[in-house]
Amino acid sequence: MAASELDQTWHKRHINKKVVVILVAITMFTIGLILGSVIYIRRKLEKPGKTNSIDRMHHTIKHEKKDTDLPILDLSTIDNATSNFSASNILGEGGFGPVYKGVLANGHEIAVKRLSKNSGQGLDEFRNEVVLIANLQHRNLVKILGCCTQDDERILIYEFMPNRSLDLYIFDQLRKKLLDWNKRFQIISGIARGLVYLHHDSRLRIIHRDIKTSNILLDNDMNPKISDFGLARMLVGDHTKANTKRVVGTHGYMPPEYAVYGSFSVKSDVFSFGVIVLEIVSGKKNTQFLDPFNQLNLIGHAWRLWSEGRPLELIDESLGDSIVESEVMKIVHVGLLCVQERPEDRPNMSNVVLMLNGEGPLPRPKQPAFYPHHEDYSSSGKCEYSSNEMSITLEAR
Template identity: 55%
Template sequence: MPDSRYSWVNKNMTLEECKVKCLKNCSCVAYTQLDISIKGSGCLFWSEELNDIRDLSVDGQDIYIRMASSELDSKGTRRKILISSMTSLMGMVLLGLCLMLYYWKRKKNYANGIIGGHNKDFELPLFDLSTVSRATNNFSTNNKLGQGGYGPVYKGVLENGQEIAVKRLPKTSMQGIIEFKNEVICIAKLQHRNLVKLLGYCIQGEEKMLIYEYMPNKSLDFFLFDETRSKLLDWPKRLKVVNGVARGLMYIHQDSQLRIIHRDLKASNILLDTDMKPKISDFGIAKCFQEHETEDKTSRVVGTYGYMSPEYAVHGQFSAKSDVFSFGVLVLEIVSGKRNSGFSREDQHLNLLGHAWTLYKGGRSLELIDPFLLDLANPSEVLRLIHVGLLCVQQCPDDRPSMASVVAMLDNEVILPPANQPGFFTERDVFVVKSTTSSSFNEVTITQLEAR
């Protein structure tokens, strides 16, 4: 109803008496029933202009407005006027809200369709394409952080100043959709200091993107395998990386809501934050296990050469011990500063695992260390780390420790047993793997479907 500063009240009049009263008073411009709960009880009159129309009653209260004769209808009867301008405006607002809600729910349903309806379980934020586009300066090449098997990754800054990393799926990639869905389902519920945090996702039209927390120091391989940048990884930092990755793997293997096998653990999938703290990333080909499951088998072997366990690469069998093997390779790479894939010496046909094994058998494991660390690292810590790495890459999965045991070993809580021969320790082994898997030799994970 209009502002009542220019109004007066008569509590004893009926509605018909109100009309007569208003018509006789030249200053009366409108009237309404005073108490709508009692039919015909009292009147409220307005004089001067009708200003500040606020809320219409939920019961549809009427206001009767005095009009000029020219505005009467053809029959000469006075029309009852509702506040049509206000109701029209409210209708437009409600219509707009309904359309927005419909659009949002449709987009949400489409997104849930892509990820199999799992979003209702963890309420992962859904970003608008316009928001992500603004954050990345319309996916500018200047914001591009890198390119992986999934697609390009861009740095972005949200309107609140938060830095993000946007992983963008190529529009023509069907395999990428599988990885997209898998990563959302696997990582959305995971919360650990050594796992990269998934902030949300974007599905709009042909665009499908994952939005992560931004890691300013890029990935471990950016430092580890570069002659100059590797000097920024002193021994304490390398120990921190090993311990952090071990705890992250232990979490996804046994402590998280889902039991997860990563299947693509490697240096390029270990991201580093401002303090060089490691965070495991890229769960695109991870496998979620039920509580009672311990291993599985697939005809589609995916992963990266040099990190895959023998039983997985050759027979498609994978378990938590497959990740343990990859972790062992990573440990030996961190100690030596050398890649397992492509490692060679003129006097032998061994890869990094074979070289480490040869030195271990000869009691010369310290020779494996990155020359930069010779005078900086604690020899006993180096020997223990190499020993743990060799235990993790043993040929037989049953001989490898669990990640919980690995964490205890790294904390000096247990005596280390002797290591057995590692799997895939010669260049010939790597050649055999090339012809039997759908993986990549150049650190880019490829996941092509294979015919059964």
């Protein structure tokens, strides 16, 4: 072949290689552009804030775990302990998801709180409990044993409470008979000591914001332990109160300043404690009781009886002869002091403990919250209650 022909052939091949390279580059760029667009669109369509919440939660667990001794368990260990989350092991279920009973390989019983993957609010609750309760240790607080975030699971492991929650006893016609007056007094005192620790004695100042009978668990000896810190908030420095536009909690246990204005403080928990006290004494649930003659809830009914000098009529009939009248009258008095309408009138929990254990006279309570009167809280805001009474949302007018 002539030299000129060889040169032309080489030139054509060189041009073809360039064309191939250019075509491959364009194809790869086009594919990358399409994939990038698909990923971007999918992320835009995802639930707002969900990815960020998960990222923040992982960041919190990773970087704040160094301040705690909270173990991280393998998902396989939890699967085995709960028989693959068998429905027969479910202890209860809330807005966050189900709670299972589990047994570890060493025979140790545990309670497994598994966050529902469809629960947006639950991500914040999970993070809250990991960060807060892992730093708290008190005989009247449920102890957290570990957590799991493997395979997108959000799981908390707690010590197992064999007698479950207080509401299963005091509102049940048969089980309430298992709680005589001495035991009820011990439960009230234990809850009060747990709240003193949260508000004053721990290195963190914690407002629980969801104190209610179903969040008071009972151990083998019926000692109370405060649980479920998903809605809890920590106050920094010398701050004693805060405000929120997102009011969450349980109808019947929230004070008016929180339910309507979104203002919460340690006195919010004091109010909730006062409701529990009246429920324990009476064996009646605040949100389900209605005085047929005066259209009053339990708080109003207790206030009326106390004002008329008949507080003993509030007592649960199942208590029988186990009551100590002087103690019952003192407990009702303390309960009414805790549910006073204005937070500044309510005692703090340290004073409540002194009142429960003391012999001296108590101050006269003022009119309780949610009792019929001239000042109408509903004129400044609107509360919407969910159907399961688990959460409340505040809307400003």
